[in-house]
Amino acid sequence: MSSSDENHLHDGRPREWYGDGVEFRCLGPECGECCSGKHGPGAVWVDPAEMQAIAEALRMPFETFTSKFVRLVDGRYSLVEKPNFDCAFYEAGKGCTVYNARPRQCRTFPFWGRILRSRRSWEESGRCCPGINEPGAVVPAEEIRNYLAGKAGEEGRQAKGGQAGRSQP
Numbered sequence: 001m002s003s004s005d006e007n008h009l010h011d012g013r014p015r016e017w018y019g020d021g022v023e024f025r026c027l028g029p030e031c032g033e034c035c036s037g038k039h040g041p042g043a044v045w046v047d048p049a050e051m052q053a054i055a056e057a058l059r060m061p062f063e064t065f066t067s068k069f070v071r072l073v074d075g076r077y078s079l080v081e082k083p084n085f086d087c088a089f090y091e092a093g094k095g096c097t098v099y100n101a102r103p104r105q106c107r108t109f110p111f112w113g114r115i116l117r118s119r120r121s122w123e124e125s126g127r128c129c130p131g132i133n134e135p136g137a138v139v140p141a142e143e144i145r146n147y148l149a150g151k152a153g154e155e156g157r158q159a160k161g162g163q164a165g166r167s168q169p
């Protein structure tokens with residue numbers, strides 16, 4: 001028999017703690033915390049289509065792009081980092097230099113399943129992203145559900161020039 005707790009309903013289904021929406025607004029390239037290495041190393045996962053899109057944005061042959069900017073992390077493809085752990089495409093004060101071709105991971109931050117699984121993980125992510133809980137910038141539950149269903153994120157919510165959200169590998 002299931003019992004309810006902070007994160008689950010009586011029948012075991014996850015509780016939608018964000019039913020009234022959440023507050024988030026990207027503070028733009030002036031922030032850039034999620035693309036920088038300020039919080040340590042990370043990973044920006046990319047699939048072949050995303051690699052191709054960035055290679056095209058850089059007007060670079062696919063093979064040249066992958067040898068220069070893609071690495072394997074735990075058997076998955078990720079963009080490389082600079083020695084200070086910044087994403088290879090992040091420039092301080094300027095933001096993402098491949099913004100229009102940035103991967104889905106970057107377009108959908110912070111509306112990821114593992115961040116939205118509980119209010120606690122949302123609040124914890126707020127330590128790295130000052131846009132989380134930005135007063136008055138409400139993202140409705142419907143939009144959050146679309147992110148979780150993979151139906152949103154092509155335009156992203158981030159301000160032009162910022163930003164992403166790098167997974168810890």
Ligand code: SF4
Binds near residue numbers: 028035164
């Ligand atoms: S998503 Fe968050 S951490 Fe990234 S630039 Fe915007 S406010 Fe800053």
Ligand code: SF4
Binds near residue numbers: 088098102103
């Ligand atoms: S948005 Fe993504 S690709 Fe662009 S700098 Fe940030 S982490 Fe890198």
